[in-house]
Amino acid sequence: MELNIYAYKCKRCGQLHYPYKTICKKCGDNDHNEFDIVALPKNGKLLTYTILYNPPSDFEVAALCLGIVELEGGMRITGQLDIKNPKTGMKVAGKVEVVRIDGYNKHLGMVFYQE
Numbered sequence: 001m002e003l004n005i006y007a008y009k010c011k012r013c014g015q016l017h018y019p020y021k022t023i024c025k026k027c028g029d030n031d032h033n034e035f036d037i038v039a040l041p042k043n044g045k046l047l048t049y050t051i052l053y054n055p056p057s058d059f060e061v062a063a064l065c066l067g068i069v070e071l072e073g074g075m076r077i078t079g080q081l082d083i084k085n086p087k088t089g090m091k092v093a094g095k096v097e098v099v100r101i102d103g104y105n106k107h108l109g110m111v112f113y114q115e
Ligand SMILES: [Zn+2]
Pocket: 010, 011, 012, 013, 014, 015, 024, 025, 026, 027, 028, 029, 030
């Protein structure tokens, strides 16, 4: 089964929020928590990235490449990049995967690949 990260879409104006906000950041007028839960889009454009060469030991990689991606729909998310030569502006495709394991807890996150 394909994993998803869920975002909250304002029923009044359509603005997506992730993580959850109690009041819509766009119309500011959603005081009844009227949000639809929708799967976060997974494809987008790489805005910027950074490489950490000594990530904490609970990350399952030797060097951690983190990027900020503008997803379809305009939302920005930080995710891990599994791309040899990342370039800003490139198109990327995301997958939700286990990115970190601490003890028995598995943390899901978005991992981006070259599209
Ligand atoms: Zn709204």
